[in-house]
Amino acid sequence: MDTIEFRKRGKEMVDYIADYLEQIEKRQVYPDVEPGYLRPLIPDSAPEDPESFEDILQDVERVTHWHSPRFFAYFPTASSFPALLADMLSGGIGCMGFSWASSPACTELETVMLDWLGKMINLPPQFLSGKDGEGGGVIQSTASEATLVALLAARTKAIHRVQSENSELTQGDILSRLVAYTSDQAHFSVEKAGLIAGVRIKEVPTDDKFAVRGSALRRVLDQDKAAGLIPFFFCATLGTTTCCSFDRLLELGPICNAENMWMHIDAAYAGSSFICPEFRYLLNGVEFADSFNFNPHKWLLVNFDCSTMWVKKRTDLTCAFKIDPVYLKHDHQESGLITDYRHWQIPLGRRFRSLKMWFVFRMYGVKGLQEYIRKHIKLAHEFKNLVLQDDRFEVCADVVLGLVCFRLKGTNELNEALLKSINEARKIHLVPCRLRGKFVLRFSICSRTVESAHVQFAWKHIVQLASELLKAQRQQQ
């Protein structure tokens, strides 16, 4: 394909995407497919000779429509036109930004965009790069990677600290005594990070709001320290995946600081809401943290992947991958002016992802983004009020942002059956969670184009299926 054909096909693809997104609502939100459906539909091996573009495009249809306004599952996944355009450009330029030298613009725009976004959510200035700051931000692929990077940085720091106090201990001795903590509601990526890093992760019990309180952390710390363990890391969650609960940073932060524990904050979903002044209070206490992360690729209209992470001390990250910190001591490349992002992350290669932030922030403006966040939260409250008006249902957790956890009053089996009938009807798509053993349905405001009418439709549909289910149940009894 030469540039002449690319001009033609590229424009066709733009129209295809625009058509797809315009008509997405007419498509069944979840496909009717069984495992293994695809293999018989396509050839067994790659063609020897080139095929035409027309043949290829018609094969792409049977997907899950994550951006349908009737998709209420998981959390939102960002999709906006400015981000799509920026991503096209990023692909066209196709540079690799693993070091400053490899692509200065790619590196420097990222640093400045992370400062922009940090200011938008009013992060304390220690987290910003500025001209000569010790902190700064980086785009990771996912929140899982941000958690892992923070944990690895904390592990290296803890090993050095303990060894400096106690030089006869080997690294193995120390590793076997290190303990990291997180909420019993935290995402499984925290446990996975622990498994990768080879350190123990303990769950701290949450209160009746599904939040970790200072007192709960204090209790496990005292027990573990008495047992000879070394607490070194706490991963707080703002906006848990299960029910969007918020750990109490203002109670937890001072404990972490006093105990020399790294505090990382995972606000993957909720973080985008902090650009609205009225929700910024949820981030209070971030001043105690060492690292903070959220995913603009969830709720800030920047298409995947774009998980933004900030640290107070960039050298904590850049030294994390070297047990011997002398490695970087004489390296002028960490002067503050030159950033080599390969030392801030697990992978080496990286796309020019900050272009997406650049396009989205400028084409929406902060006000446009705030409006978008507020609309989602308003719709969630609208749904919550519908649930509350039907006393066969209950709301299972505080609705703070765009997620409503609800269920039929009754058994787990009943609610499992309700979810099954909802998802089999294919009109809307939801996923469940478990809260203290209860099977709960999650209604998450996801799509960029979701409106009140979709929420009202979804609720009517759920009520109808629930009524049929309850009726069938009564008849069986």
Place this chain on the structure above:
Amino acid sequence: MDTIEFRKRGKEMVDYIADYLEQIEKRQVYPDVEPGYLRPLIPDSAPEDPESFEDILQDVERVTHWHSPRFFAYFPTASSFPALLADMLSGGIGCMGFSWASSPACTELETVMLDWLGKMINLPPQFLSGKDGEGGGVIQSTASEATLVALLAARTKAIHRVQSENSELTQGDILSRLVAYTSDQAHFSVEKAGLIAGVRIKEVPTDDKFAVRGSALRRVLDQDKAAGLIPFFFCATLGTTTCCSFDRLLELGPICNAENMWMHIDAAYAGSSFICPEFRYLLNGVEFADSFNFNPHKWLLVNFDCSTMWVKKRTDLTCAFKIDPVYLKHDHQESGLITDYRHWQIPLGRRFRSLKMWFVFRMYGVKGLQEYIRKHIKLAHEFKNLVLQDDRFEVCADVVLGLVCFRLKGTNELNEALLKSINEARKIHLVPCRLRGKFVLRFSICSRTVESAHVQFAWKHIVQLASELLKAQRQQQ
């Protein structure tokens, strides 16, 4: 931005990218910028109100042109029009493929594409998924992540094996005795993986071809086992970053198998060449390996990111993130029919990246891709022959694929000065490496559009700068 504006702007962007790539040769390959250049050029914080598309686009120009036919640095980074189109589509669909259920098409196309590619390079059938195979492939973001995932899988397996033989040993005891090995020419990502996983990595000395031989591995294994260590992992490299040397799989594989060591093969760059029957011999011995990885996003025209990894036993990966393998024992989701790729990788979220393979393989056909690989290799040999004809220069390593390592006969300082003058002239771009203490220039055939004329131009330019340098040096003496 609504779909109407997206149709307009998207088509402008297609033209912008086509113009950019058509005229890339006229652009200076490396920008004239100093660290910190960007910050003063753009505002301090995000705009409150939206800005226009025109304002935004004009800010994007000063980048490193990785796809210029005068870019000969690092290794190639893939860029092709079919991949750009597929990536646009992937962004438009915007699904998340972390589990089969979240996006069946995204998961199943990936499985089939990995089988296609596996067949293209004639991988042993154990590495393919087929309908009910135990092996299979996955798209990782980068080769670094593939190495890390393989190392973690091997670590878990080794811990279980040693514990089953020796139940009084703790995980900490075992970890402190595990040793992984790789070539002294291997990419630093192997060492980084070791640091992340908390296991020792030892370098095995290479021979005069910069290759690890069986005898060299045998020697270190015997020493380490006598010292009570437990060898568990060997990362072989096919096509090292420094000089594109090849470890001797046929000697190393049987040793790894006999010693119960996991053999991972990193062929990040070289792997793409194995689609040509005449280069497939370089992969002989892969039958001994547990995992194999290469980057179509380097040399197979599939834009970043697309790092393909295969394993013989998928459960080795899916159990890697669980120290207790019971976790997955009763999970019907690993039946072979349903694949949840989140258990095959570090991150959770993932784009619909297999679309890029789908588009590229079909629009080029295997023959088109073979032609492309052969063209690059031919150009590298053309350059090598130019170097050999000038007896002031030497070629420093065998030229097997698209990389030529060369230098002026003489001191490192002389060659450092030569590289400096080349890169400061900004007409071409190269990066160096060190081979046994020698400072060496790497000439890597990178661009999709590079032709003999560019190679001839580059050599003339290098010769001219070298002559000036040698003249100045003589005058100083």
